[in-house]
């Protein structure tokens with residue numbers, strides 16, 4: 001029962017908010033209770049009234065027991081412990097990237113590499129394949145399934161298919177695969193042509209957001225499948241053009257969006273361009289998304305651990321994300337000669353390239369007042385969730401011996417206590433936001449006002 005897993009929130013200050021632009025508005029309106037009130041060392045966990053939004057709050061996801069070790073002494077918590085099954089949902093990864101960036105090449109690499117994992121693949125293409133019996137393939141979007149949603153985001157139209165396919169996959173093939181890989185983007189020319197023939201014009205064709213949201217908005221998916229990560233392929237040769245493309249008002253630049261939502265970024269086709277061009281692209285990508293790990297690659301020949309089992313949506317794995325770096329750091333010794341605004345005094349970074357979408361990170365030592373932090377973060381999400389694509393954070397809350405970690409995608413928020421702070425460990429808060437029109441100084445000011 002979801003309700004039995006719900007946790008008392010400190011300040012559940014937000015009420016339902018309807019978002020007419022949200023393609024999922026009909027399915028879910030969301031509430032964002034944010035942080036927990038620590039009760040000395042005891043987390044307070046008790047049954048709360050069932051609500052349609054409970055899936056968005058922390059602990060909706062079945063958690064490993066260790067999360068609750070601090071609360072095991074109380075009887076109600078013991079009761080809770082017995083009700084929490086281990087999270088044995090199937091992991092799913094999303095591979096996205098612009099047309100021709102190398103998604104299929106990477107997919108083939110995943111399917112042929114010697115990693116011992118059985119991979120189920122879902123592609124946005126017609127046709128069904130079965131390779132070696134280890135690949136469970138599924139097909140998508142028939143013409144009858146294409147519908148325009150309110151916001152014109154065509155990618156949302158695949159949601160119904162995705163739900164259907166994943167449900168089918170799980171019901172028929174559960175136990176026969178270890179990982180699901182979803183290739184987004186309507187990369188197939190068949191579908192592209194079909195859309196053009198139908199005179200359907202769209203934005204967000206390859207925007208991963210609706211696919212990400214599907215994992216949280218649909219019970220059938222959420223209960224069975226856990227989103228592992230978004231892997232974005234970037235074409236080293238052509239990405240610059242796509243990033244530069246000026247779109248009509250209200251139309252998103254898909255190349256930017258794909259980067260913004262990523263947990264892992266593979267700058268592919270580096271054989272086609274010189275080092276300086278790649279370095280400048282890498283820098284540009286970092287300005288959009290400082291949370292993702294990045295690698296330069298040829299023909300998607302990446303270590304499989306880099307793309308599978310990354311836990312990009314797992315608050316437990318937050319630390320590596322907030323400290324994200326380019327793996328191939330040797331390539332990253334570049335002159336810092338471009339238009340950044342650094343605020344070293346406050347350890348925050350507000351990058352001003354590609355002003356539409358950027359990353360803001362705040363690193364600040366101190367303890368947060370829970371009520372203030374709740375108010376700040378909650379208000380921010382209520383007012384700006386359209387603009388905040390992703391965020392991750394690691395917080396030090398006064399009176400709480402554990403670190404509080406959270407991650408979010410627009411108005412989907414997951415947070416939970418993490419490990420204990422070490423006795424001599426500096427209690428440093430780290431938050432990264434990726435979004436549109438973010439003002440780093442304003443965000444930092446709001447955050448600092450929550451510190452005691």
Ligand SMILES: Nc1nc2c(ncn2[C@@H]2O[C@H](COP(=O)(O)OP(=O)(O)OP(=O)(O)O)[C@@H](O)[C@H]2O)c(=O)[nH]1
Nearest residue numbers: 098099100101102103104105187268269270298299
């Ligand atoms: N030179 C070079 N070519 C590459 C590399 N990676 C992929 N390619 C080639 O680029 C072309 C497009 O690669 P795909 O893997 O089909 O790209 P995709 O993103 O799946 O393409 P769509 O499905 O059309 O969006 C193919 O001919 C690949 O062989 C690379 O690192 N270097």
